[in-house]
Amino acid sequence: MAARKATLRDVAAAAGVSTAAASFALRGKEGVSPETRARVLEVARELSYEVNLPARSLRTSRYGAIGLHLPEGASRATYYTEFAFGVVDAAEERGLSVILLPHLDAGQHPIAFVDGFIVVDATASDPGVRAMLADGRPVVSGEHVESAERAVTASVVSDHDAAMHRLLDHLAAQGAARIGVLLPPETTAWGRQVASAYAAWSASHGRDPVAVRIGFVPTVAEVEAAADAVLSDPVVDALVVVPSGSAAPALSAALRAGRVVGEDLLLAAYVDEPVHTLLSPAVTAFDLNAREFGGECLRLLVEALAGDAGGSGPVIRMTVPSLVVRESSTRRARP
Structure with a gap:
């Protein structure tokens, strides 16, 4: 090696x-x-x-800084914090600076003193994202930009279709007969892909979908109310909570409903977070490798700025989330 x-x-x-x-x-x-x-x-x-010649080129002939755009409410979600640190770490290794960009209103222009942009879970309906895409500087996206996939320079994306199928197969193998989900809005490519995969899996297995939509970064009360609605169906014996920060409120809702997670109810989150190992029972989730994901976005942007991206269309690099199985989705026999 x-x-x-x-x-x-x-x-x-x-x-x-x-x-x-x-x-x-x-x-x-x-x-x-x-x-x-x-x-x-x-x-x-x-x-x-x-x-690093690409980075040296940035520092000598450009600003030597890149702009990072996070979704609104991102400060409340561990995933975006980790993603941002991944961008910053990779930039620091190359002697580059990272500027966290404010959210823009229609008609405003992105900050001038950066060489390019990184966005994550973005949509072209966001005025700031639209401004960046129209600006002329390179834009690298973490996940596709909903409604503007071809407008970006490059993207790092996760295979959410395969991931969701794997999670649902895991729950079915543990005996789940009716799986409910709490889904984010379809305003992002990620939210749309997860919802589509759930619908396709349900149809292929002859099961009626049981889905409730909640906010992209939901409140505790919002998650609890949605989980209450799903668990009011006594046949539901598994619940997948997709938006970040939803596992703990869902556990509380299960307790109020008289369910025992790991026995008569299986529970899984889509986005893993450190708190999942501290909950009782510990919660199954996908490790989306947020730091590496952010770092790869920075590396793609440096390549684009150095003219090494190649090709006429957007460069796309695919990652595969890792399923971390814990007690919440492992069926235990009743005592």
């Missing part, structure tokens, strides 16, 4: 300086002392550090 190449972060850590200071020193820019510059250069030689 080839040895991992040293990154800018490695050089900075070994020299005892920030990545920004290391970048300044390696580029011969003002802002660091001669002693610091000499130390960084010496460490770079020792580590056989090679300058």
Whole structure:
């Protein structure tokens, strides 16, 4: 196996300086002392550090910064926090900055001092996203941009159709006969794909769908009310909660309904979160690899800015979510 190449972060850590200071020193820019510059250069030689040419191109001929656009309410969802950290980590390794963009109203223009944009779970109905797509700078999306898939430069997407089928097959194999779901709005490609996969699986297995839609980042009360509605059907013996942050409220609803999760009710979330391992029982979910997902978006944007993306249409890279099976979806015998 080839040895991992040293990154800018490695050089900075070994020299005892920030990545920004290391970048300044390696580029011969003002802002660091001669002693610091000499130390960084010496460490770079020792580590056989090679300058990332695409990133160097950004820093010298452009702004050296990218704009990150997250959905409204993203600060309440762990997935988007992890995604953002993945973007920032990958950018820092390349000596680039990340600017979190505000949401724009119709007629406003995206911030000027960035070289390109990363969006996630975006829709062209968002004025800010529309402005970015029309701006001319590269746009890389995490998941397809609903209603504008061909307008982006590149996308990193998950195979949600295969993932949803796998989860439903798992629940059926555990004996679930009637599976209800709490679905997000179909305003994003992700929400539409998950809903379509659930409908297709239900039809192919001869089962009537039991679905209630809730917000993209729902409130606790909203999740509990929707779960109450689904669990009012005594035949429902499994529940999948798709929007982030829904598992704990769904567990509360099951308790109020007199259900025992893991016995007469199976429960699974679609988006895994650290809290799922702390709940009782621990909740089955998909690891969407949010940090790596965000990092891959940044790498695609750097390639696009360097002119290495290739092809006439959008570049698409597919990832496969990993199903993490826990106690909530494993049928236990009644005592």
